[in-house]
Amino acid sequence: MYKKFFLLFFAIGSLSITITNAQDSGPNMGIIPAPVSLKKASGSFTLSRQTVILADSTNNKAVVFLADYLRSKKMLNIKPGIDSNKNTPNSLILTSAGTDSLPAEGYRLTITPQQITIAGKGAGLFYGIQTLIQLMPADGGATIQLPCVQITDYPRFGYRGVMLDVCRHFFSVEFVKKYIDLMAAYKLNNFHWHLTDDQGWRIEIKKYPKLTTIGSQRAQTVIGNYHDRTPQQFDNTPVGGFYTQDQIRDVIKYAADRYINIVPEIEMPGHSEAALAAYPELGCEPTFPYKVSETWGVFHDTYCPSDKTFSFLEDVLTEVMELFPSKYIHVGGDEAPKDAWKKSAFCQKLCKKLGLKDDRNSTKEDKLQSYFIQRVEKFVNSKGRSIIGWDEILEGGLSPNATVMSWRGEAGGIAAAQQNHDVVMTPGSGGLYIDHSQGKLSEEPLNIGGYDLLSKIYSYNPTPAILTPDQQKHIVGVQANLWTEYIPTENKAEYMLLPRMLALSEVAWSPLANKNYTDFANNRLPSHLAWLDKNGFDYHVPQAIGAQDTIIFGSQLNVNLKPSVTGATVYYTIDSYTPREADIPYTIPMTYNVPQDQYRELETIVITPSGKRSRVTSTFVYNKSPLPAVNYQSTASGLKYLLYTGAFNNTSELTAAAAVDTGIAKSFNTSIIRKNNPAFGIIYSGFIRIDSDNVYGFSTLSDDGSELSIDDIPVVKNDGKHSSIEQGGSVPLQKGYHRFTLKYFNVGTTGTLRVYLTIPGKPKGELSPDEMYN
Template identity: 75%
Template sequence: MFKKIFCLLGVFMAVGIGMTNAQDTDPNMGIIPAPVSLKKGQGEFVLSQQTVIMADSVTNKAVLFLTDYIQNKAMLHVQLQQNNGASTANSIVLTSAGTDGLPPDGYRLTISPQQIIISGKGAGLFYGIQTLIQLIPTGRAAAIHLPVVQIEDYPRFGYRGLMLDVCRHFFSVEFVKKYIDLMATYKLNNFHWHLTDDQGWRIEIKKYPKLTQIGSQRAQTVIGNYHDRTPQQFDNTPYGGYYTQDQIREVVKYAADRYINVVPEIEMPGHSEAALAAYPELSCDPSMNYKAAETWGVFHDIYCPSDKTFSFLQDVLTEVMDLFPSKYIHVGGDEAPKDVWKQSPFCQKLIKKLGLKDDKAGSKEDKLQSYFIQRMEKFVNSKGRSIIGWDEILEGGLSPNATVMSWRGEAGGIAAAQQNHNVIMTPGSGGLYIDHAQGKNEPLSIGGNEPLTKIYSYNPTPAILTPDQQKYVLGVQANLWTEYIPTENKVDYMVLPRLLALSEVAWSPLANKNYVDFANTRLPSHLGKLDTKFNFRVPAVIGAVDTIMFGSQLNVNLKPSVKGATVYYTIDGYEPGLTDMPFTIPMTYDVPQDQYRELKALVITPSGKRSQVTHVTVYNKTPFNPVTYQVIGKGLKYQLFTGEFTSLAQLNGAAIIDTGTAVTFNTAAFKKNIKGFGVIYSGFIRIDSDGVYGFTTSSANGSALLIDDQPVVDNDGKHGVFDQGGSVPLLKGYHKITVKYFDVANAGSLRVFMTIPGKPKGELTPDTLFN
């Protein structure tokens, strides 16, 4: 039996490089997002100085885009000529012919030894060109060899969006263009530009100059994560910025040249402190001293639903719609507390006049917000446009023609689709809030953990919807809020590589999605191309994951997560770096009985960017014998500590403020009167059969799990929600279990899971825990 257990645990095996089948290790030829259909052929086309571009229209913006790329990036001075329909060898033909039966935005790309033909209309031709560019290797060469292939491709969703918040932190026009370039490369087509909020008004409105003179400026900004500090700390530095109307036009044209629509967002009725600072008469109490917010969160000062406010917003949106040709105008509608309206005689009089009442659909103040949004929608509709709002616009009754952007999970989107309203899915629960952390020990963020795997696995069409209702799901969007993102480098870090996963969610058929192929085969090549241009987050080394295991050997077989990068590793417990061993060939290290070996590995790119260090510990121990234990009662004993902890080691010697018994790992009761705390649970776990058992802690902030005093899970450190696992061989009977956890500022959480051999992972239940 022992031998059998060791075979199960065995040796640490490297995660294999993904492949769809044994014959083809790169079925998508490196293309992101994965095409609908790709058929490889024999031979190659040679792109050289003698190649001619033949186009139906030599002034078409997609044609000019490709010509510019080949001439100025690939440095091949090809000629652009009018397509006369004749078959010309050594040519790239860009045409609308051959698009019969293609869905909107679709294209066909055919590379033969004699010719490249891209067939597409409008954006479809541009997307075919983007695919061709991905097949062109970087660097300069006298000739470029391209493989023979036939591709037919079109998007799964018509709306493929990415949002950038420029209110909390402001970014230059040139950087916004760089953001748009990334979107175009990966076939995203809607840039949601969040232009107004409590912390700053970022768009010039000619009729209301105070919006930028006053509303675009805040006196100072909160430092770091203000939830962690009492009192809050500020930088005492004025902050501001806005885009002139000429700059807006410049960005809109730049995006349009890349077939990207720009959706402006003008928040209402909430998130309006910056506007009220400029024009306090738009509030329900003009005597208040309003100012652009200096910290983050939800604020109670919102627009008053007066004729003066509606005239103001109509004037603003008139100028906005003159600048943005977008069919959609985003009006926000989220996080609008109604306290001011409840206390306002004007609002209560208006509520009575409109006959609004509390009922199951919402409070009368919720219905007043619905009146507010519907009134603005009528105005926008009168200009031939439509509104988008966050899912709060459902409260009190949905505007007749509104599109709902579902962010608080999928419930709002599901409800809207069931009411036959268009929906854009953008839930944080689907990994689409890319201001959240991407793993453990990340730079400061708003919290959460939205790794690459999570966004990649998201499906924007909920199964609960009928096929007819699913048709109302227009598409999907990821959002980058910038409370904790003050620099362009950090925008890069938060967006990449998650943008590439988003592109595949939005474009590729579900059947063509394959995370191993995406992350291990295609993504490294793309990140290699982006290495000198963007400050992306370097994914962890391929072939190892953070874990604790048991076995007699440590097998090391690693691959860099970025093409051209180097993997450095150690097995002596020290952190790896440039002075350590680079991984070149697979290695095997014996682990003597009762000893362990610890692999630490990281990726360093040619430009010097580094991944997080991956830790793999392999212990060589026989299966753990059960302990002698007589059942006393269910649940685990706990010891509670208070303090501002940043690591589990700090619990040693800390003052105990409470003890007791807990039947779950829910820490809500500890949070009531304590800002920061630590807890140690201890007792026994019943194991019903011999085998290898996996344990996982999922915690925001540090946690650890020990079995029979042996570390099995190490999830220490101050971090967002992160799952960390390990495994251990156990014999039937009772075993000692210890779980340690600390919470920072009541912002954390703890869950503990066990994987029983042959069964899926599940949370530890009280019937297996004893004290």
């Protein structure tokens, strides 16, 4: 395994990532996101003090960026000059010449033994420089050896975004800039800055000072997951903070220097408690004791659609648009309950005045929200800008020129595109809510839930096949969202962001044909993670490459692993004890014999040079002959079940509890049970019929934990509190009947349980209890 070296760079306060060396043999040479076209060539170019930099303009932001990088981090003080002779030997050419045919933000990077040429306009030239920096080795002395290559590259989508919520928890200007640096290094170009919400107003508005003196401060914050405690508990710690307009101007310039647009979000008509706490006359109940919210969730207090409210919002948006040059102004529009409007005599009178009535598709209050958003849109349009909002702005009729962010799945985005509106896809179902867990809840820091693995976000395709080619053109981009209810620190924000942001960059930039998760995760990502590790970033450490949670049958345990972070060490055990630094470091492939009727458990962990750790993976290898069929005569379909109530932590706790119900189950659907029992456990038991001797695969998709056994031998271990996760195993079975046992518990409100069987030579199929016997 080759070594890669890493370097932190803050050129004009920015971050650039050097991750590869010329010996990288991968198809994408370690570059993230994968380029459109990359052709390797023989030889290398030597960048040294004798190299000259020639550019169309020495004041170009990208040119200044590169020169400062070479001077600050490579000790190469090369002053750029004007490009008058493109055939100058030993030169680095930065030009826009010959790029008219390139798509927007595209570039060409050509490295020969005699010359480096980066051709691109505006952001394209900057992105070409970012790719060049990724190709630079960090272990050089006075010279830098660069591999010869020809790269033609441009983005798949024009809008490539990441959102940061600074309302639930406030983050410093320095951290915001760090966030922007990471975006720029991976060719993301829109920073969605969520600035107002129920829990805090974070932008200074000169005309309304109480928005920050009152609205930016909350007295305390709910402890832990607010669903878990009754009554709720609080930390008794005040939280505050906002950005002055001078700070915002500074951040906007900082982002613009890295070709990043900032989209400000001012929430309306819901998520407005912080504003109403400062100016209660903007609500439908002016005497109501509004306060900056100390808990999370959806609240029923919204702006009242009065002239006073619209005057306030126009004043606020005027100051916002004077600060932000963004074409898009985000107006929220999500999660706005209409209870206050239904009770309000003013709102009901306004509905009547506007002729709004309930119909099959929407209520008059939904239509009132559409009126609200459209009125704001007309004002924003009058200033030469366009609104963008969450997909709820579709309800009651979409504003004429609005762009939709589709977050509740893809349905809203599909509907908007079919109406010829532009769409940014950002569905949580696509792995784009990066406040969700990256593993089992018991193994991850407190988070909002969900289960969005790196592979899930990487596999997302923002363009739904259901759309026609013309409608697909309205899918202008993709965005990941970092909501911060459970992210009080900058380190945790980095942990939730990384490495999923890198997967997002490839979704947003690279053509579908060039995407390859194995190459991304196993070949390129380890070097980028090592760079993050060396330079003090927090991030989620993936499990060892080649390790997995599963149960298999065989006579040998084969250990063939690779660290998920270059330079990290994989430690492992085979004695069922949790591995740590004192255990066996993996160096070369190993084989352990498993005696007949015994098993070995391989547990692995990745520990990085800075001490960060992956989760522990566990692989069981049983050496057993095919399990013989049992004597079973009945043909009564369905499984017996025992139901238990209580908040369980794992399936082993079920057998110690007392069953409250029993019967025959014809389905694994537990919705009726969940309706009456918010926390419960269930054990299904019976028999399954196997038609031929072979090795069969079983898996469970469950939320929370599940464990499946065949003939009392564990085959699937998917235990513990977690969101929907599928895990599997395999077992050799002889023809005939075999005992089937499934244990499951649930402590949440969703509750998923599905069981799958893979028959050799056939695709995996869902198993139903009515195909089993009791």
